[in-house]
Amino acid sequence: MIIVLKSGASDEEVAAVCRRIEAMGYRPHTIRGEVKTVIGAVGDDRGKERLRSLESVECVESVTPILQPFKLASREVKRESTVVPIGKVSVGGERLVVMAGPCSVESRDQVLEVAARVKAAGAAVLRGGAFKPRTSPYSFQGLEEEGLKYLAEARRETGLPVVTEVMEPDKVDIVAEHSDVLQIGARNIQNFSLLRRVAETRKPVLLKRGMSTTIQEWLLSAEYVLAGGNPHVILCERGIRTFEQSTRFTLDLNALPVVKKLTHLPIVVDPSHGTGHWEYVEPMAMAAVAAGADGLIIEVHPRPEEALSDGPQSLKPERFARLMARIRKVAEAVDRRL
Amino acid sequence: MIIVLKSGASDEEVAAVCRRIEAMGYRPHTIRGEVKTVIGAVGDDRGKERLRSLESVECVESVTPILQPFKLASREVKRESTVVPIGKVSVGGERLVVMAGPCSVESRDQVLEVAARVKAAGAAVLRGGAFKPRTSPYSFQGLEEEGLKYLAEARRETGLPVVTEVMEPDKVDIVAEHSDVLQIGARNIQNFSLLRRVAETRKPVLLKRGMSTTIQEWLLSAEYVLAGGNPHVILCERGIRTFEQSTRFTLDLNALPVVKKLTHLPIVVDPSHGTGHWEYVEPMAMAAVAAGADGLIIEVHPRPEEALSDGPQSLKPERFARLMARIRKVAEAVDRRL
C-alpha cells in the first residue's frame, strides 16, 4: 500500500501514521518528496485492505494498493493459461469454442430444432436459458425445470454439452444435474452466496461480466469460485453500460487483452447481449476472435420475430451458419482453429 | 409501442408488419411520414413487450415503448405518496428519517456504543451490516447471525428499529426475525429470487439502486416486491458508476425529482456509499434533503481508522451530531421536520 499524506503534514503526524502501520503489522518506508510525504507499507499481503481505513485519518490524502487484490486468478501466481474441460470440448486451448442456442428455452421442439441446426453449423456447446433473469416481473420467466429437461434431451440427441444459467443457490444442484456448464449471469456477478455455491459443484462455471463491473471486480468474483476449490472458471465479456445508446450495451473487447495479461483463465465473448442487435453480431464476433477470444456464445433462434425474449439480437440458423464460415477464416488468420 | 420502419419499406412490408401486430392481439395505426412510416400498436398493455421481437424483422428499424413498464410502482396508478411504517417511525411523510450506524457490526460493544450515540443525535433508525457483500473473498464478511443478535440487543436498549442487509433467499427469515427493515444491497438489485422472497415477508424493504441501474430498472425491481404482495418499499439512492473517479461513486441526486415524478414510493439517500469519503458526506446529505429526500442513511463509526470496512466514508459520532444540527435547518427551509 502507498499512503500519501496531505502537504503540510507535520513530523509528528508522519510518525503517528507510521505507528499505526506498524500496529497493523506492516513496516513503513517513508519517502519525503519536495511537497508531499509518501509512506509505503510493506508486509504480508493478506489483510492489507485494512490499511485503507487510514484514509479516515485527517492528515492522510489517499491510500492506494500496489498489488492486484486477486491471487488465485492472477497470472503472476500461475503463468500458464488454464484450459477448462467441458466433456470432450476444451476452452482455452488452440481450438475456439462456439456456444450457440436460443436465449430462452421456449418449447421442446424449439430447443431440439436449434440444437440440431447449430451443431450442423459447427457449434461445440448448446446454450439456452431455463431460468431467466428478467428486468420486469411481467416478462416470460423461463420454463424452469421443464426447460432443463428439454436441454438435457437436446444434449442426448446431439451430443453437445449444455451451458445454462443458474440464478439462486437452491437451484444449483438441479441445474448442475442437467447441464455441463453453470452460467452466472451479469446481474449475479456479485451474488457472492451463489458464487460460493457453484464453487462447491466443481463443475465448469461461465462467469459473465456485470454490466458495470470493472475487470478487477470481475476477477475478484472469479476468485470467489477459485478460492472455493473450483478451478474451472471461464470468463465471458458481454458488454458494459456506457453513455452510448446505439447499441444495447458496449461490448468491451479491450477486456480481452487486459484479461489475458492479468489472469490465466480463458475468456469467451457474447456479441448477442453485448450489442443487442442481430446485425452487429457478426462483425463483433469476428473482432472478438481477432482480438484473442477463446470462444463465443451466440443466440440463435429459428424465428426471432416470435421469440419470447431477446428476439432482436438472435440470429437465424442460416445466418449463424454463414457466420461460422467467416469466423473460421479469421480464426486461421490468428493461428486458431474452429 | 411505436414501430418505426426503415425508409423505403414497401406497402407489402408495411402490411405484413400490421398483420403481425394484429396476430399478437394489437390494433395497428399507421402514420406515413414524408420519409418513414410509423405504426402505433394499441391494445392491452400486458405482454406488449413481445412486440419488441418485431425488431428482428428486416424492414423494421426500431420498436419503442410508450408506457412505463412498471405498473404498481407508478404514480399514474396511485397518485398519493406512499408512507412506509417502521414501528413508530414513518418514511415518506413530512418528517425526515435519518438511519445511522456502522457499516459492519464488528462487536457487541461497537454496535451498542454507536446505537446510543446516533440515537442521542436524533437518528430514528439504526443501520448495521451483519451479512456483508464484499468484492473480495479475502475481506471481512460480517459477523452473520452473531451480528444480528447484537443489532437486536441494540434495538432493545435504544428502542431504535433496525435496518440490515439480507443477501440470499435462505437467510430472509432469520434476518426478518432480528430486524425491522430488510435491506437489498446495490449488488442484489436484480437478484430476482431474493426480491420475490422478501416480498413474502411483508416487512419494509429498503431497495438500494444498483451502481449501474437505470431508474426504470430500479422501479421494475421495486415492482417485483410490490407484485409479490408487499407494498412497503423504500427506495435508496446510493451512487452510480461514472467516469469520474474523485468520488467512489457519483451520488445521483437528480434521481430524487425523477423518482418523485414517476412513483409514489418514498426515497432516501446514502451519501456515505455515494461519495465514499467522509468529508463529502455532510454537503451531500444536506443537498439530498434540499432536493426532496424522505430520509438519509449514514455510516457512523466511533473509530473509523480501525473500521473493518468502509472506514474512509464513516463519520465519527460527534461529527454526525453536528451534521444533524445542520440538516435540521435545511429540512425546515424545505418545510420538512427532522
Added chain:
Amino acid sequence: MIIVLKSGASDEEVAAVCRRIEAMGYRPHTIRGEVKTVIGAVGDDRGKERLRSLESVECVESVTPILQPFKLASREVKRESTVVPIGKVSVGGERLVVMAGPCSVESRDQVLEVAARVKAAGAAVLRGGAFKPRTSPYSFQGLEEEGLKYLAEARRETGLPVVTEVMEPDKVDIVAEHSDVLQIGARNIQNFSLLRRVAETRKPVLLKRGMSTTIQEWLLSAEYVLAGGNPHVILCERGIRTFEQSTRFTLDLNALPVVKKLTHLPIVVDPSHGTGHWEYVEPMAMAAVAAGADGLIIEVHPRPEEALSDGPQSLKPERFARLMARIRKVAEAVDRRL
C-alpha cells in the same frame, strides 16, 4: 511519481529504471515489497509528467503521479477562497449569485422582457447566448453580433452585468466588449487556443465543465486561464454524461465539495443544462445551494414552448420568481444570503 515494477523484475532492471530516473533529473527511492518493487521519484515537480514514458519500459507496470497536476488553481498553493468581481457583484463570497436569462437571445423584445423579469425576481447577472454551439448545423445558431447588442442594451436598461458564451478566439474581443463575463461552454473546455485567448482579456471567465471532463481535467483547463495571467475564473458544473437517460445529463453535485477541497476558485451550478427538464430545475437548484454552490445559472424564457433552443429546460418568469423565494430559505439555512 510512484513507479511500480512488474513482479519478478530483476536487480538489474530495477537499477536500470533508477538510472533513467536520475537521467531525467530525479532522485529514485526504492521500496522492495514482498512481491513488488516500488520506486518513488523525488524532485522538482515541473516536467515530472515526462516520467510517465517509463510505462513503455518492459519491466514497468505503472507510473502514478502523487501531486495534483494543477498548481495555480490548487488550494495547497492558495488557501483562501478566491472572490471574482463582476462589476458590483462578487462571486465566491457570502452572497449567492444567481445568473438568469434565456438560452438564446432570440429578439430585442425577448431579451429586454426577460432581463426585467429576472432582475425583479432577484437575479444579479443576466445570461443569454448570442453565439450558440449547436450539435446540428441545421439548428438556430444564434443572432451573433446583433444578439450581443441586445444584451448590452438590456444591461444598460437593468444595470445587470451580462454573461455570454464565446466560441472562437477571433470573437473574444467583440464578446468582451459587449459583456462582463466570458463563458466557455462545455464543448470548448479543452479548446486550449480559446482558453489562452480569454486569459489575455483579464475579464472574468465562466468555465463550464465538459460533459465528460474529470474534475482534474477541468481544473487543468482553469490552469490554462490562470497561467495566462487571468485570475478571475468561475467554475460551472453543468452535468456529466452517464448511462442514465432520464435526465439529459447527470448534474454532478458531488463536484461541489470535491472542487471546494481541491481549489480556491468559486463554483456555480447550472441545473437547467444539467437536467434538461424544467421540472427538475427547482429541486436541483436548491440542492446545489445546500451543497455549497457559490451561485446558480438558470434558463428563463417567457414562452418556453416557442423557444428556439432549450425550451424543455427553461422556466417561465413566474416560476423562476417562486424558485428564488425557495432558494433564499435554503441559502439562509446554510449561512449564505441571496
Added chain:
Amino acid sequence: MIIVLKSGASDEEVAAVCRRIEAMGYRPHTIRGEVKTVIGAVGDDRGKERLRSLESVECVESVTPILQPFKLASREVKRESTVVPIGKVSVGGERLVVMAGPCSVESRDQVLEVAARVKAAGAAVLRGGAFKPRTSPYSFQGLEEEGLKYLAEARRETGLPVVTEVMEPDKVDIVAEHSDVLQIGARNIQNFSLLRRVAETRKPVLLKRGMSTTIQEWLLSAEYVLAGGNPHVILCERGIRTFEQSTRFTLDLNALPVVKKLTHLPIVVDPSHGTGHWEYVEPMAMAAVAAGADGLIIEVHPRPEEALSDGPQSLKPERFARLMARIRKVAEAVDRRL
C-alpha cells in the same frame, strides 16, 4: 416527431397541442391508446427540431424524433460508400489504409527516421502532431510551424501523404499547406467554428470521435463539414470514456457496424489512443480490421521511453512491422487487402 402526452390529458389539451403543431407547419396524426395519446407530426423534416419545445407544455410527456438528424452523412440519402482520396491512396475501398507515425513531432531526425521505418513496414500515410492539444498547460505543446516543416520534408523523402491535427481556425491554412489530411482531434469534435473552417479547404478531414460523443453527435459534426461543401470526411474511432480504468479509454469497436449502417463515410480506428497501452494496440488493431474498419492510425516511436507525449501507447518500429504482418492475414480473412 412523436409527441407523447401524459396520461389523463384532456381532449382540449390534445386539441391544443395539435393546433400548436399545425401552427409550426406540420400535420398532426393522433393515436389514442388505452392509456396514453400519441401524436405524430408529419411534414418537412428541416426545422422539425423546433417541435422539441413542446416538451415544455404541461400535458406533454416527451417528444421523440423519428428521423436521424443528419442528412448528407446518411446512408439513406447516399447508399454507396464514399471513398476519400488522399493523393494516390484511397480510404474506404477494398484496400486498408494504415496511418502511422509519432504522437508528436519532436525533431527533424525523429520524424524522418519514423517515416522511413513505417513506410518500410507498409504504412500508406504518415501521422504526426505539430500542434498538440495537451490537458496541462505545462506539457510539451508541440513544435508548431517548425513541426509542420519536418512533416513536409518527410513527405518529400518518403512520398507518404501526411495527416496532422489542426486546433484552431486561424491555423487551418498553414496546416493545409503542409499536409494532406486535416485531423480534427477528439477535444474539438464540437468546435463548430473549426469544422466550418476545414470544410472550406475541401481537403480530406479525419474526424476523431470525442471521448463522450454519441455516434449521432459525431455524424452531426461530420454533417457540419459536408454541409460546408467538403465531402471528404473520414471518421476515426479513438475510444470513449467509461467507468473502466484498466484501459485509458474504451475503444468502441461496436461503432464500426453502427457507423457502416448509418452512414456512407469511411471509418478508421486508433487503437493507440483508444487503449493507451502499447501491449493492447496489436489485438485491438486486429479486431478493428476484422470488424470492418477501413484503416488504422497507430503511434510509432523509435524510443517510446523518451517520448515527449504518449510514450506508454507507442509501438517501436520493429513491433509495428510485426503487427503489419499479422494485420495482413486478418485483412485477407475478411476479403480486404493491405
